[in-house]
Amino acid sequence: xxxxxxxxxxxxxxxxxxxxxAELTQFEQGLAEIQLPLRADLKQQHGFAHGGVVxxxxxxxxxxxxxxxxxxxxxxxxxxxxxxxxxGEQLIARAEVESHGKRQAVCSCRVYAVKDGEEKLCxxxxxxxLVTG
Amino acid sequence: xxxxxxxxxxxxxxxxxxxxxAELTQFEQGLAEIQLPLRADLKQQHGFAHGGVVxxxxxxxxxxxxxxxxxxxxxxxxxxxxxxxxxGEQLIARAEVESHGKRQAVCSCRVYAVKDGEEKLCxxxxxxxLVTG
Amino acid sequence: xxxxxxxxxxxxxxxxxxxxxAELTQFEQGLAEIQLPLRADLKQQHGFAHGGVVxxxxxxxxxxxxxxxxxxxxxxxxxxxxxxxxxGEQLIARAEVESHGKRQAVCSCRVYAVKDGEEKLCxxxxxxxLVTG
Amino acid sequence: xxxxxxxxxxxxxxxxxxxxxAELTQFEQGLAEIQLPLRADLKQQHGFAHGGVVxxxxxxxxxxxxxxxxxxxxxxxxxxxxxxxxxGEQLIARAEVESHGKRQAVCSCRVYAVKDGEEKLCxxxxxxxLVTG
Numbered sequence: 001x002x003x004x005x006x007x008x009x010x011x012x013x014x015x016x017x018x019x020x021x022a023e024l025t026q027f028e029q030g031l032a033e034i035q036l037p038l039r040a041d042l043k044q045q046h047g048f049a050h051g052g053v054v055x056x057x058x059x060x061x062x063x064x065x066x067x068x069x070x071x072x073x074x075x076x077x078x079x080x081x082x083x084x085x086x087x088g089e090q091l092i093a094r095a096e097v098e099s100h101g102k103r104q105a106v107c108s109c110r111v112y113a114v115k116d117g118e119e120k121l122c123x124x125x126x127x128x129x130l131v132t133g
Numbered sequence: 134x135x136x137x138x139x140x141x142x143x144x145x146x147x148x149x150x151x152x153x154x155a156e157l158t159q160f161e162q163g164l165a166e167i168q169l170p171l172r173a174d175l176k177q178q179h180g181f182a183h184g185g186v187v188x189x190x191x192x193x194x195x196x197x198x199x200x201x202x203x204x205x206x207x208x209x210x211x212x213x214x215x216x217x218x219x220x221g222e223q224l225i226a227r228a229e230v231e232s233h234g235k236r237q238a239v240c241s242c243r244v245y246a247v248k249d250g251e252e253k254l255c256x257x258x259x260x261x262x263l264v265t266g
Numbered sequence: 267x268x269x270x271x272x273x274x275x276x277x278x279x280x281x282x283x284x285x286x287x288a289e290l291t292q293f294e295q296g297l298a299e300i301q302l303p304l305r306a307d308l309k310q311q312h313g314f315a316h317g318g319v320v321x322x323x324x325x326x327x328x329x330x331x332x333x334x335x336x337x338x339x340x341x342x343x344x345x346x347x348x349x350x351x352x353x354g355e356q357l358i359a360r361a362e363v364e365s366h367g368k369r370q371a372v373c374s375c376r377v378y379a380v381k382d383g384e385e386k387l388c389x390x391x392x393x394x395x396l397v398t399g
Numbered sequence: 400x401x402x403x404x405x406x407x408x409x410x411x412x413x414x415x416x417x418x419x420x421a422e423l424t425q426f427e428q429g430l431a432e433i434q435l436p437l438r439a440d441l442k443q444q445h446g447f448a449h450g451g452v453v454x455x456x457x458x459x460x461x462x463x464x465x466x467x468x469x470x471x472x473x474x475x476x477x478x479x480x481x482x483x484x485x486x487g488e489q490l491i492a493r494a495e496v497e498s499h500g501k502r503q504a505v506c507s508c509r510v511y512a513v514k515d516g517e518e519k520l521c522x523x524x525x526x527x528x529l530v531t532g
Contacts, residue, residue: 052189083498318455
């Protein structure tokens, strides 16, 4: 089984990711991309994605990116800047490993909102991913 | 209508907060508390709350705390440290304003997981809340 | 030798801390306080302490707080919010351990500027401290 | 006067930057690079640059990057991950604007330590820069 299929299987075991409808669309050495269709129930009162949805996506993409080089991991901490309201039909989080040792990785992530096919940066995140077990 | 009832009304207009089942349990000048029963679909594959659930809760509590002194706001940025797996039946996020001017507030938040009635700190967050409009 | 004297000895071995003139004024289980007289050469062009001075102080206080429970450590990452220009004659950073295991601690820090004897919060920080060696 | 010369003039007015010996080596629309020779008095007890030196440099480069598109600014908040001990003869901080509006910019920064001519990433930072006045 390839690494993308493996990653999709892990995501399918996260009830929260299933609830939100996240899809792992890229997963390779040092990189992860997760997409999320922006259903109405993922939005907040102003019509754009709730910050918690955006931070979920960034957190998860950071974890996957770190996991691609470290194996089984968890996100130790994360920082996120919301740069623009997340308006549109889809969110895409792209994370990459910036630096890593044997036990931890520092990863960055950009979250884009796709509206009418155009991607706009709506959040920038960075965090630390740690090996578990 | 008192401020707590007003705040509950705002939360009820956030589809994502309704989806997750968050309840505003305290809301006063400089303080906000939001609770979230830990349903099975808010967990991840290891049986504890998904980091994205915890960060959603922290983000929202920070926004409410800032809003209690500034009015209509949004969270500009946030940083979260996960200190312990969020295991139990309930999450409680308590946020407070640390400092504020007329247009922005810096708030901190502690998220506790409640298991068998005992609260344990599972995350620490801080962020900037900005007036909108 | 008591722990405060030990800590002062460590600070005296940090050339950068000596250059800036930092003094460890409290150091006990879970707590650290470092003070810094605001010399003219620690300021920036607007007459208040340079952000880098404030972040140095927060970083160091976080490290000391973590070290008080973990031994030899380093700061893995830090987040700082500047809440007010650091104007006055002295800076005081007070850090405490919020949560810790055997290998890492999450600590928070408040930095105050003292002007005419009055303390005002000028920064809020939180970070992760890790055992070395 | 070109923008790089203007930026150098601003840096020369920051007593703390003069104390540390920072040099602005690139400054253009959306970008800033600041270098710092690693003098002995900028190190800590283990022989590498003090975290506070690295965070000073990241903070300042973030501010310059933001200032390149916004004019007179200050850094509102910053997050930094130290990825490797900063060993060598020189530090280089490179910051860029990731997103900006009229009043604020979100910038990222990479800090490299140069040893025997080779650059290694030693810190990753991101932060918010705000227009003043």
